[in-house]
Amino acid sequence: MSPTESEFLAACRRRQTGVPVWFMRQAGRSLPEYHQVRAGIGMLESCARPDLVTEITLQPVRRYGVDAAIYYSDIMVPLKAIGIDLEIVSGTGPVIAEPIRSRADLDRLRPLEPADVSYVSEAVTQLVRELGRTPLIGFAGAPFTLASYLIEGGPSKDYAKTKALMVSEPALWDVLCTRLADLSAMFLRVQIEAGASAIQLFDSWAGSLSAADYERSVLPHSARVFTQLAEFDVPRIHFGVGTGELLRLFGEAGADVVGVDWRVPLAEASRRIGPDYAVQGNLDPALLSAPWPVLADRVRAVITSGAAAPGHIFNLGHGVPPTADPAVLGRIVDLVHAEGPALRATAPAFAGTN
Numbered sequence: 001m002s003p004t005e006s007e008f009l010a011a012c013r014r015r016q017t018g019v020p021v022w023f024m025r026q027a028g029r030s031l032p033e034y035h036q037v038r039a040g041i042g043m044l045e046s047c048a049r050p051d052l053v054t055e056i057t058l059q060p061v062r063r064y065g066v067d068a069a070i071y072y073s074d075i076m077v078p079l080k081a082i083g084i085d086l087e088i089v090s091g092t093g094p095v096i097a098e099p100i101r102s103r104a105d106l107d108r109l110r111p112l113e114p115a116d117v118s119y120v121s122e123a124v125t126q127l128v129r130e131l132g133r134t135p136l137i138g139f140a141g142a143p144f145t146l147a148s149y150l151i152e153g154g155p156s157k158d159y160a161k162t163k164a165l166m167v168s169e170p171a172l173w174d175v176l177c178t179r180l181a182d183l184s185a186m187f188l189r190v191q192i193e194a195g196a197s198a199i200q201l202f203d204s205w206a207g208s209l210s211a212a213d214y215e216r217s218v219l220p221h222s223a224r225v226f227t228q229l230a231e232f233d234v235p236r237i238h239f240g241v242g243t244g245e246l247l248r249l250f251g252e253a254g255a256d257v258v259g260v261d262w263r264v265p266l267a268e269a270s271r272r273i274g275p276d277y278a279v280q281g282n283l284d285p286a287l288l289s290a291p292w293p294v295l296a297d298r299v300r301a302v303i304t305s306g307a308a309a310p311g312h313i314f315n316l317g318h319g320v321p322p323t324a325d326p327a328v329l330g331r332i333v334d335l336v337h338a339e340g341p342a343l344r345a346t347a348p349a350f351a352g353t354n
């Protein structure tokens with residue numbers, strides 16, 4: 001680690017000394033200060049206001065002293081920005097007025113221009129200035145997860161319409177996902193050019209697929225997102241839920257860091273992904289309500305298991321639940337910072353892929 005490189009970026013590049021920590025969904029509903037600034041303002045409306053985006057992104061950094069900020073927005077923002085009629089309904093998630101299911105529907109998916117999201121450049125520029133040494137993570141949704149919302153019309157349990165279209169109309173699926181890949185790549189490009197120093201691609205629901213279907217129908221499109229950003233020297237994190245069988249492919253798609261949910265221990269995850277990748281994760285968010293001594297031991301276990309990987313960023317296995325107690329998250333950050341370096345140094349060394 002160079003003296004000017006943050007612990008977070010050093011871990012992404014597999015040369016950390018301590019254990020950096022941040023939380024997916026660290027900004028948002030678990031924080032009273034978030035509810036205060038969002039009062040009376042819609043979710044998507046708040047994403048288009050640089051003053052609010054800056055304040056909400058900074059809130060968890062101030063409160064917890066996490067090692068990275070994540071840009072406050074949503075994976076649906078670029079779709080809204082090209083004119084797709086959608087809402088984010090509290091307690092439900094994204095809802096699309098007219099789902100996309102035919103070739104004619106694709107006409108509604110035009111390319112994203114930087115001018116469509118000028119508020120993003122403005123907010124990122126302001127944020128990077130205020131964050132100082134703390135890195136900002138930019139993010140976007142991966143084609144499969146975005147397609148699932150567009151095709152189903154909203155959240156889904158089984159992704160039946162999405163998978164049916166994927167296997168029965170591969171040509172239509174490929175055009176749809178190519179457009180979504182380009183949309184996400186442009187959204188990420190805008191964030192990187194304004195100063196984001198790492199990116200995370202969220203393919204939250206890809207874990208619903210078999211490895212064969214993922215590799216054939218999804219991986220090439222997610223890889224296209226990363227390929228389009230090849231000119232930028234920023235670490236790429238690739239995350240999904242329930243991806244135990246897909247972890248190696250998540251790395252191969254073009255990531256530097258693979259996000260792991262709580263189902264696979266990090267040492268095993270790293271073994272599956274290989275020695276050229278750092279891992280991020282993976283405390284079960286449901287355990288945040290366990291008594292502190294029990295939870296603290298689970299935090300230590302995550303660090304010890306993560307020490308088998310050549311790089312480890314501590315995180316939850318999915319987002320912070322709205323009911324989480326912010327005081328508990330604060331204690332986790334303090335514990336990871338206090339005990340992380342020694343736990344990582346004394347755990348069994350990284351043993352390669354064997």
Ligand SMILES: Cc1c2[nH]c(c1CCC(=O)O)Cc1[nH]c(c(CCC(=O)O)c1C)Cc1[nH]c(c(CCC(=O)O)c1C)Cc1[nH]c(c(C)c1CCC(=O)O)C2
Pocket residue numbers: 023024025026027028029043070071072073074075076088089090091092093094139202204319
């Ligand atoms: C699938 C997905 C979405 N959005 C996102 C994903 C991928 C991550 C994941 O798997 O959780 C990504 C996202 N959404 C949000 C962020 C902000 C940054 C952060 O992580 O702190 C990020 C990174 C804000 C948000 N996105 C949303 C909120 C809540 C808005 C509110 O009701 O106040 C926030 C703060 C809404 C949203 N938007 C989406 C869902 C499923 C929901 C929750 C619906 C609900 O339970 O109410 C789509």
